[in-house]
Every structure is written in C-alpha cells, then in structure tokens.
Amino acid sequence: MIIVWGKKHVRRSLGYVADFCPICRRPSAFNLRRVGLAGHVYYISLGEGDLVGHERTCKRCDTPFEADPGRYRGPAKKLAPLKELIAQTFPDLGTVWRERIEFENQLQQGSVAISSADRPPLILSPFLLLSPKVERQFATTHLDKEVGFAFAGLMAMLYIVPAIMHKVAPDKADDAFLFVLLAGVLLVLWQVAMTGRRFMRREIAPVVAQALRPLKPRTSEMSRALDELRKHGHKIGRKLKVSDIEAHLKQPAPRPETSTAKAPR
Numbered sequence: 001m002i003i004v005w006g007k008k009h010v011r012r013s014l015g016y017v018a019d020f021c022p023i024c025r026r027p028s029a030f031n032l033r034r035v036g037l038a039g040h041v042y043y044i045s046l047g048e049g050d051l052v053g054h055e056r057t058c059k060r061c062d063t064p065f066e067a068d069p070g071r072y073r074g075p076a077k078k079l080a081p082l083k084e085l086i087a088q089t090f091p092d093l094g095t096v097w098r099e100r101i102e103f104e105n106q107l108q109q110g111s112v113a114i115s116s117a118d119r120p121p122l123i124l125s126p127f128l129l130l131s132p133k134v135e136r137q138f139a140t141t142h143l144d145k146e147v148g149f150a151f152a153g154l155m156a157m158l159y160i161v162p163a164i165m166h167k168v169a170p171d172k173a174d175d176a177f178l179f180v181l182l183a184g185v186l187l188v189l190w191q192v193a194m195t196g197r198r199f200m201r202r203e204i205a206p207v208v209a210q211a212l213r214p215l216k217p218r219t220s221e222m223s224r225a226l227d228e229l230r231k232h233g234h235k236i237g238r239k240l241k242v243s244d245i246e247a248h249l250k251q252p253a254p255r256p257e258t259s260t261a262k263a264p265r
Contacts, residue, residue, distance in 0.1 A: 010038045010049050015075025018085040020097040021058045022065075023129060023211045025104045027093055029085050030056035032067055032075045061207050064133060071096075107214045119215070124225045126211035127236055130204055131229065134236040137203075142195055150191040154184030200239050208240070209248035219246065 011033045021028040033056070038049025056067035059079070069075075072089045079085075086093050094101065106112035114122065157180045165173040212222070222242045230237030 007037055007039055007049075009052070010036045011055070012036070012048055014054075014069070015077050016059075016079045016085060017056060017067075017072045017075050017089040018082060018093055019056060019067075019072075019090060020093065020100060021061065021063070022100075023061045023063045023126060023207060024058060025107075025211065025214065027082060027086065027097070027101075028061075029059040029079060029082055030065075030067075031059060032056050032069065032072070061210065062203075063130060063207060065129070104214075114215070119221065120224070122215055123212065123217050123221045124228065126208050127225050127229055127234075127240075129211075130207060131234045131236045134200075134204060134239060135234075137199055138196060138235050138239070141192070142199070143192065144195050144198060146198065147188065147191045147195060150184075150188045154180075154188060157184060196239060200241070201244050204236070204240055205244035206248045209245050212245070213249060213253060217249075222246075 014032045014034055017030050017032045018027060019030050020026070021030075032054065034048070034051065035053045035055055036049030037052050054067040054069050055064045057064040073091070074089065076085060076088050080088065090096075103112065158177065161180045162173050162177045165176040169176075219242055222245060226237045226240060226242065228237070
C-alpha cells in the first residue's frame with residue numbers, strides 16, 4: 001500500500017482589510033490570510049501548520065500579495081464597503097500610499113511624463129506581481145470545467161454508443177467501444193494539457209492588461225518584459241502571450257471607479 005504524505009501550504013482567512021492594490025492601481029478590499037506549512041496525508045492537511053507568513057488577496061483582481069498584519073488595526077470579520085473598511089482596518093492608507101496615489105491619479109489624467117528609462121520597470125512590475133500566482137498554478141495539476149465536460153462526454157458515449165451498436169451492428173459493438181474509449185481518452189488528455197493555456201488567457205492576461213492599460217504599452221515593451229522574465233526562469237515569461245494581453249487592451253476600458261482614499265495634502 002502506498003501512503004501519500006508530505007508538507008503543503010495551508011491558508012486560513014483572518015478577515016478583510018483595506019490596502020492599495022498595485023494591479024488595480026487603487027485602494028481595494030483584501031482577504032487577509034494566514035499561511036502555514038502543515039503535514040498532509042493524501043493531501044488532507046493536519047492542522048494549520050507552522051506559520052510561514054501572511055498574504056492579502058485583492059477582492060477585485062484576485063491577485064495575492066505578501067502581507068504584514070501589523071500594519072492594520074485588525075481585520076474586519078465581514079466584508080464592508082471600501083470607505084468603511086479603510087476607516088476600520090487601515091485609516092492611514094492615504095498617508096502611507098500618498099506618493100503612489102498621487103502618481104496614479106496623474107497617470108489616469110495623462111498629466112505625468114514618464115521617461116524612457118522609467119518605462120521598462122513600470123511595464124515589468126505587473127508581470128512580476130502576478131508571477132507567484134502563475135508559479136502556484138503550474139506547481140500542481142489543475143482540472144477546469146472543460147476537462148470535466150470532456151470526461152462526462154466520454155462516460156456518456158461509452159454508455160450510448162455500445163448500446164446503439166448492439167442493436168444496429170452487434171458484431172461491431174466491441175470495436176465501437178474501443179474507438180470511443182480511445183478517442184475520449186485522447187480528448188480528455190488534450191483538455192488537461194490545455195488547462196494551463198486557458199488559465200493564462202482567462203486569469204492572467206486580462207489582469208495584466210488592466211494593470212498596463214494606463215501606461216499604453218507597446219508590443220515591443222511587453223515582449224521585452226516577458227523575455228526578461230523567461231531568462232530568469234519565471235513561468236509567466238513562457239506561458240503568457242503578448243497577443244492575449246493585446247486582445248484585452250483593444251477592448252473598451254472599464255469605467256473608472258472613484259477612489260475612496262485620497263492622498264493627504
């Protein structure tokens with residue numbers, strides 16, 4: 001008997017806090033989580049494990065960031081409107097992030113000039129921020145709805161096709177079963193192989209586009225950023241395609257939200 005055991009990261013929600021999201025480029029609500037490293041048996045964790053850190057995940061773009069719980073008054077147990085969440089959990093948000101908020105306001109208004117030397121790190125930043133999410137996704141096998149549909153279709157066809165063949169051509173029923181089985185397995189495997197590509201198109205490309213939109217990035221700038229990440233071993237550099245980002249950049253920009261926290265003067 002083979003026993004599967006080892007260590008895994010265990011995340012437990014501590015509540016909600018307000019903070020600045022560098023992907024959304026504005027203050028946002030976050031889910032604050034404790035991250036522990038616990039033993040598991042057959043991937044069932046044994047407790048919360050030893051504390052290894054905290055993370056905050058933006059409720060708007062679903063991007064996780066490292067977090068320091070000490071900067072907040074304390075997490076709110078329930079998600080509240082952003083203005084209330086700021087007052088309750090991080091009333092100094094506007095002061096702490098004053099320069100960044102001012103820069104983002106000027107960027108949105110088109111009143112800030114960005115030098116050619118400053119553009120590369122600004123373009124690279126969203127890719128770096130999303131890289132941990134991509135690494136986590138590809139660290140294990142994930143099955144999405146398309147894989148489920150393919151498997152369900154295989155099971156249905158394995159039942160339906162032989163039943164029909166037994167009536168119309170009994171001598172071919174076994175061959176039909178084997179054909180459906182082989183074709184179905186290949187389809188399921190193909191869908192499993194494509195899960196990563198779908199994840200990048202659905203979960204990463206639109207978020208990168210959202211973060212880069214105010215910078216009006218050129219194709220060459222995004223390509224250089226991905227090349228740099230690829231050289232340093234980041235999976236996002238290999239898995240993400242510039243064409244997917246550009247497809248979202250070509251779509252109409254969402255209506256800008258009014259920022260709740262303003263930089264103090």
